[in-house]
Amino acid sequence: MSTRFSTDAVLAQFEKIELVQQQRARLQDTQITLSHGSGGKATHNLIQALFADAFANPLLDQLDDGAVFDVNGARLAFTTDSYVVNPIFFAGGDIGELAVNGTVNDLAMCGATPLFLSAGFILEEGFSMDDLARIVRSMARAAERAGVKIVTGDTKVVHRNKADKIFINTAGVGVITRDVSLSASNARAGDKIILSGSIGDHGVTILAARGELELEGDFSSDTAPLNDLVETMLNVTTEIRCLKDPTRGGVATSLNEIAKAAGVTMAIDERAIPVRAEVRGACEILGIDPLYIANEGKLLAVVPSNCADEIVNAMRAHPLGRDARVIGQVWAEPKGLVFLQTQIGGNRVVDMLVGDPLPRIC
Numbered sequence: 001m002s003t004r005f006s007t008d009a010v011l012a013q014f015e016k017i018e019l020v021q022q023q024r025a026r027l028q029d030t031q032i033t034l035s036h037g038s039g040g041k042a043t044h045n046l047i048q049a050l051f052a053d054a055f056a057n058p059l060l061d062q063l064d065d066g067a068v069f070d071v072n073g074a075r076l077a078f079t080t081d082s083y084v085v086n087p088i089f090f091a092g093g094d095i096g097e098l099a100v101n102g103t104v105n106d107l108a109m110c111g112a113t114p115l116f117l118s119a120g121f122i123l124e125e126g127f128s129m130d131d132l133a134r135i136v137r138s139m140a141r142a143a144e145r146a147g148v149k150i151v152t153g154d155t156k157v158v159h160r161n162k163a164d165k166i167f168i169n170t171a172g173v174g175v176i177t178r179d180v181s182l183s184a185s186n187a188r189a190g191d192k193i194i195l196s197g198s199i200g201d202h203g204v205t206i207l208a209a210r211g212e213l214e215l216e217g218d219f220s221s222d223t224a225p226l227n228d229l230v231e232t233m234l235n236v237t238t239e240i241r242c243l244k245d246p247t248r249g250g251v252a253t254s255l256n257e258i259a260k261a262a263g264v265t266m267a268i269d270e271r272a273i274p275v276r277a278e279v280r281g282a283c284e285i286l287g288i289d290p291l292y293i294a295n296e297g298k299l300l301a302v303v304p305s306n307c308a309d310e311i312v313n314a315m316r317a318h319p320l321g322r323d324a325r326v327i328g329q330v331w332a333e334p335k336g337l338v339f340l341q342t343q344i345g346g347n348r349v350v351d352m353l354v355g356d357p358l359p360r361i362c
Contacts (some may be wrong), residue, residue: 005042008103008246010041015018023185024073027045027049027050028287029042029044033356034356034359035354035355035356037084037171037248037359037360038248038249038293038353038354038355038356038357038358039096039247039248039249039253039294039352039353039361040248040253040352040354040355040356041351041352042247042354042355042356043249044257044352045247049064059126062183062185063184063257063261064110064144064182064183064184064242065079065105065106065107065109065110065179065245065257066078066079066106066107066109066110066111066112066174067079068110068112068176072298073103073174074175074204075176075177075222076112076173076174076175076176077107077110077111077112077173077174077175077176078171078172078173078174079103079106079107079171079172080103080169080170080171080172081099081102081103081106081169081170081171082167082168082169082170082202083095083098083099083102083167083169083170083205083362084164084166084167084360084362085098085360085361085362086164086206086210087096087129087206087209087210087358088091088135088165088166088211088220089134089177090205090206090221091205091208091209091219091220091221092201092205092220092221092222092223093138093203093221093223093224093296094134094135094138095135095166095168096136096138096139096142096168097138097139097141097142097223098221098223098256098296099119099139099168099169099170100117100139100142100143100146100148100150100170100225100362101146101223101224101225101226101296101297102141102170102247102296102362103117103170103171103172103221104114104117104146104148104172104209104225104226104227105225105226105227105245105296105297105299106172106245107174107227108172108174108183108225108226108227108229108230108245109182109226109230109244109245109299109302110134110174110176110243111178111180111181111182111230111234111240111243112175113172113174113175113176113177113227113231114146114147114148114173114174114206114225114227115149115172115173115174115175116146116148116149116150116151116171116172116173116174117143117149117150117151117170117171117173118150118151118152118153118154118169118170118172118305119150119152119153119154119168119169119170119202120156120157120168120169120170121154121155121164121166121167121168122152122158122163122167122168122169123155123156123157123158123163123164123165124157124158124159124160124161124162124163124164124165124166125157125159125162126156126160127165127166131165131255132166135166135168141332142225142248143318145225146225146227147227148172155217156242158341161347165169166167178234178238179238180234180238180240182240182241182242182243183241183261184240184242184244184257184258184262185261185262186241186242186259186302187241187242187258187259187261187262187266187302187330188262188263188304188330189264189302189332190262190305190329190330191241191302191303191304191325191330192303192304192305192308192326192328192329192330193255193266193268193300193301193302193327193328193329193330194300194301194303194308194311194315194324194325194326194327195216195273195274195298195299195300195314195324195327195361196226196229196249196298196299196300196301196315196320196321196323196324197222197274197297197298197320197321197322197323197324198222198274198275198276198279198323199246199250199251199273199274199275199277199279199290199291199293199295199298200276200279200280200283200293200295201219201220201221201222201276201279201295201297202221202223202292202293202294202295202296202297202361202362203250203293203294203295203358203361204219204221204279204282204283204293205219205220205221205280206221206294206358206361207282207358208282209288213286214283215282215285216278217279217281217282218278219278219279219282219303221296221297222295222297222298223296223297224296224297224320226297226299226320227246228318228320229299229315229318229321230243230299232314232315232317232318232321233301233311233315234358235314235323236307236310236311236314237242237303237304237307237310237311238301239303239304239307240301240303240311241302241303241304242258242262242300242301242302243299243300243301243302244257244258244299244300245295245296245298245300246294246295246298246299246300247294247295247296247362248361248362249292249294249352249353250290250291250292250293250294250295250353251273251290251291251292251295252289252291252338252350252351252352252353253292253352253353254294254300254335255268255300255350256336256338256340256350256351256352258302259335259336259337260336261337262330262332262335263335264330264335265330265331265332265333265334265336265338265339265342266328266330266331266337266338266339267328267330267331267338267339267340268327268338268339268340268341268350269328269340269341270341270342270343271341271343272325272326272327272328272338273290273291273327274323274325275290279293286357287328288357288358291340291350292353292357293304294361294362296359296362297320302330305329308326309326312324312326323353337349338351
């Protein structure tokens with residue numbers, strides 16, 4: 001992939017976006033909208049202008065997938081997430097499996113071995129007890145597969161029509177036993193960007209399950225625990241800079257988060273990014289870029305260039321990394337942006353997700 005920009009117009013576009021990104025996040029909305037839950041620009045503005053400002057501390061200020069800290073000589077990771085996906089059952093999984101895997105994966109992205117989870121349930125009056133039992137059994141299976149235990153929790157019930165069936169919150173604790181430091185801010189010029197497999201499967205599966213659109217294809221969510229795959233990668237080297245699971249906002253938003261945190265450009269090649277034919281076809285029908293669609297069983301890794309091939313080879317030997325590949329590299333300039341070389345040889349800037357084309361996707 002060329003490390004030179006092909007036109008003055010592209011450079012100008014970079015400069016304009018860079019000026020905008022340097023501005024302090026401000027809340028301009030007077031009410032919460034679905035966009036604030038998309039994982040894109042509105043979400044980041046809300047987090048940075050409200051939550052991060054009010055709760056500011058050295059651990060939160062990192063804005064990584066989880067907080068990493070020391071307690072009596074042990075290095076721990078802690079994370080939390082909430083799940084409101086609609087529908088609650090879909091091809092390849094359900095809200096319960098998603099909740100367990102999502103929290104396990106956030107801990108894995110910190111380099112931690114996930115140990116214990118909590119589970120909080122918000123239930124709507126009238127919700128089917130059979131469906132609840134099905135979800136709980138699914139969570140138990142997912143926890144066993146990931147090697148974690150659900151050790152505490154909470155249950156609340158709200159009046160009929162005051163929620164939508166079931167919402168789940170999970171929090172997790174893991175221990176970091178290796179000498180690793182994984183953070184979006186670690187990316188350096190010359191590093192390679194690795195993607196573990198095809199993108200867009202989860203988001204398109206949820207859309208198909210809603211039945212609002214006639215999408216044809218064999219769609220299935222990619223929800224899976226990534227902790228064993230991460231362990232495989234760290235067995236190759238502990239010099240990995242950053243790991244990120246591209247959930248809400250997709251690969252595009254995750255790369256933007258890394259670029260902004262590290263003050264670098266993430267330069268990716270569209271031809272190297274795997275997208276299943278069914279997913280690509282659905283995206284073309286819907287007018288949605290696969291780069292912005294949520295994934296629940298994929299990861300991005302930023303690694304030193306000299307060990308990228310060895311890491312990819314190790315990932316391909318793992319069931320969850322069979323399609324792993326290098327999709328780009330890190331540039332020093334311009335700072336805080338994502339640059340895509342398209343399949344037809346053009347160049348464009350890939351910004352964070354704007355709006356929320358796929359609400360309640362996870």
